[in-house]
Amino acid sequence: MSGTETRWLDPAQQADWRAFLVGSTLLMDTLDRELRSAHGISLGEYEILVRLSETPDRTLRMAQIADSMRHSRSRVTHTVTRMEKAGLIRRESAAGDKRGVEAVMTPEGWALLEAAAHTHVTGVREHFVDLADPADFQAMGRVMNAVSDRLVVENPGFEDFREL
């Protein structure tokens, strides 16, 4: 356990930590807002579509979606229900396991994803990737990988989230 004395951050660390907080909040807010206004989906819904699009048959079990997004199963149930209502996803009962449900991306979902992906990637470049010195960007990648390395070994169940 961590001791009783608090080791505060020094001013430089404080500044960098704050830069991270502010920057990532602004960035994520912006990417979400851009997707919503251009395509009517949230960043979270977009990411579900991305995950579906990366499987051979554009299909995932509910639990796989939940694990890969770090969302509760319940949350995925509700979200998929909404996306189904919007015509982006269709539910099918899983072959082999009658308890299972798989979410299948519809052609409408695919079409939306193609359009949304352009918006998203453009935003990621404009607001993040193309902005930074490439070496700094790679350093950021190392730092964030270290973060998840550590958290993954400490937390059973985090592994599924790492692999896209």
Add this chain to the structure above:
Amino acid sequence: MSGTETRWLDPAQQADWRAFLVGSTLLMDTLDRELRSAHGISLGEYEILVRLSETPDRTLRMAQIADSMRHSRSRVTHTVTRMEKAGLIRRESAAGDKRGVEAVMTPEGWALLEAAAHTHVTGVREHFVDLADPADFQAMGRVMNAVSDRLVVENPGFEDFREL
């Protein structure tokens, strides 16, 4: 405006961008969870207490809280109502402007913050700061500052969020 051709990320950029997504999600989830389980407040509520604690009289106008957190006024109203019910904050009508309301941190709020700050800073070190190569961490800070620099100039109203 961004053209019609999508400039995809190359594999290395993709990997670093994903590291950011995964790492920051895991990190923020973890910090939030630690605060909730140890002190019963969310990361958002903690940050409101921090902002209050940094003013001379531990007091802020509702709108200042809203701007500095990038939350809607409505959201702040609801959150402050809950925190008031929990005894962490007290409402006072603002001197000079009868429309205004100020949120004042109570002694209970201060006490909770002192305990929570230890948990929080320890978490930030353990899961982030102490994990990274210092030079990489500073590079990350530069990148994230660049992100908010850009977003702030592009978006009137984002300025308030930068200054803690």
Add this chain to the structure above:
DNA sequence: TTGATTTGATTGAACTTTCAACTCTGGGTC
């Protein structure tokens, strides 16, 4: 085979966030 446990997913209620409408005060302008 039966019963007990675990797993996959859903349900509905409680809680949080968002959104639009509303109240009240303050600042012009004529």
Add this chain to the structure above:
DNA sequence: GACCCAGAGTTGAAAGTTCAATCAAATCAA
């Protein structure tokens, strides 16, 4: 002053998330 319109904050309903309870199917143990 009477008018209009910004600004500050609240309200209540809708949308989204979390939490605990539930149901059905699969797995395990005796």
